[in-house]
Amino acid sequence: MKKGERRQTVLENLIYLIIWFTLFSAPVLDQYYNQEHSFNWSDILRAWKILAPFFSLFILNNYILTPFLFIRKRFWLYIVFILGSIGLVYLLSSQPAFPDRQNRPLVEEKRGNHPLSHPYKEHFPPPKDRHPEDNRSPAKRMQENVHPPFLRQWIPLSPLFHFSFMAILLIGFNLAIKLLFKSLRDDQRVKELEKQTLQTELDYLKHQINPHFFMNTLNNIHALIDIDTEKAKSTVLEFSQMMRYILYDTAQTTLPLKREIHFLIHYIELMKIRYTDQVDIRVCMPTEDLPDVKIPPLLFISFIENAFKHGISYQKKSFVHVSMDIKENEIRCLIINSIFDNANEQQQGIGLENVRKRLQLLYGENYTLSIQAEENEYQVLLIIPLQV
Helix, strand or coil: CCHHHHHHHHHHHHHHHHHHHHHHHHHHHHHHHHCCCCCCHHHHHHHHHHHHHHHHHHHHHHHHHHHHHHCCCCHHHHHHHHHHHHHHHHHHCCCCCCCCHHHCCCCCCCCCCCHHHCCCHHHCCCCCCCCCCCCCCHHHHHHHHHCCHHHHHHCCCCHHHHHHHHHHHHHHHHHHHHHHHHHHHHHHHHHHHHHHHHHHHHHHHHHCHHHHHHHHHHHHHHHHHHHCHHHHHHHHHHHHHHHHHHHCHHHCCCEEHHHHHHHHHHHHHHHHCCCCCCEEEEEECCCCCCCCCEECCCCCHHHHHHHHHHCCCCCCCEEEEEEEEEECCEEEEEEEEECCCCHHHHHCCHHHHHHHHHHHHHHCCCCEEEEEECCCEEEEEEEEECEC
């Protein structure tokens, strides 16, 4: 069970504990305040004896019947067991929760004190609403007068009925709380599943960047070996650090902005090796006094790779300009490169499509990606919010 689900379970049990503690404490408090700070333990035990059958039904329903029958959608079996449990608990209880009032006197009758036990009770006139020949006991008349006539006609007002009615109310209230917390736990599981699915898709899209990066960089080093062997050796070391960054560091969801910028600068330096001064490569990125913020890794590298792949010509003058600045709570990256009749191919690259999907998954609509192809240049503007 995960941490969030454990917290929900603890809260649910805490609610049950508070409710039952209040119910069992009510008779004690009632005795304390109504008996002038004294206790009549016989009355308190009698009240607890009334609550005990309902408490046993709650334990049976909450921890056995509901989890193993109701939650698993075995409703008919659950109903049978609940009704059987109500009847069994009622029979096993030593004193019914609602004793038959017909067999219990309303007050302690002492001869000579109560009007109905007076030796001359025949001289007392009957009540106005009572027929002279009505021989029912006072307890019976009071029991029937408590309920409306239609209830006395259709509902068997027996102790079993009262007990069953209160038990069903208790079970219904218990089910309501149980289902509420189950719904909360189910929602949490769904969110966790969506989060895992999102992370899996992000990892898949992110790892698709690696083959492109490796192939381009290895081609650069291969070209450098014939030109400057010592430079090629140092480049291999630098490339190994970049590989470590891609293979291991980028496994995290977010990385410090400083590390991502350094990675982009090193990549552009590697790309410069392949080209002569005829290619105008400019980089304007902040390297000092960077804010302590984090961004998802490898969001910009695909645009820079495509700029070098599609914006460079060995026969004509070409350029690649990369600039990045940080304003308020967002980071802006502008990449401009020359084009040579292949703007559509650059815009429809697999890497760019992956980046679009990642941006949508990460930020929803809270980002800006503007791609414009003009007559002589290709522009990409990416604006993303910063995360502290």
